[in-house]
Amino acid sequence: MLKKLVLLITLVFSMSADVRPKAPVPTMESMNQHRGNCKVPEFLVNIPPMMQDDYVECVNSRYKPSKMLAQVVLKQQVNKSAEVISIEPAPRFYTRVYKVTYKIGEKTKAMICNDRMTYCLDDKPIVSRER
DSSP states (O other): OHHHHHHHHHHHHHHHHTOOOOOOOOOHHHHHHHHOSOOSOHHHHSOOHHHHHHHHHHHHHHSOOOHHHHHHHHHHHTOTTOEEEEEEEOTTSSSSEEEEEEEETTEEEEEEEETTSSSEEEOOOOOOOOO
């Protein structure tokens, strides 16, 4: 009888020891605190590293301004005799920023522009305060 009682007590304790509390379920409010208020799905925010280069190449080729648009902007904002040499993605930027290389007479210059060519800056070295 004592054996059965000890076995029963051991069985009860072993069954109750296996019960774990439920994991906390994050609410949408707590998730948005850490991630910001994004309205796009999570898979669009975090691109897997193996897809990142393809994504950057795809976006840059899709939004690349045409040579005709660049020529019009150059003639309006820079000089009437400016000629476009090339348009390529700017190396220091992620996507949708382009380096437009152009020629005025014998001088070759470049500027950095957005995809719609509405905002452009001269391509000059970046000044930093690092020593």
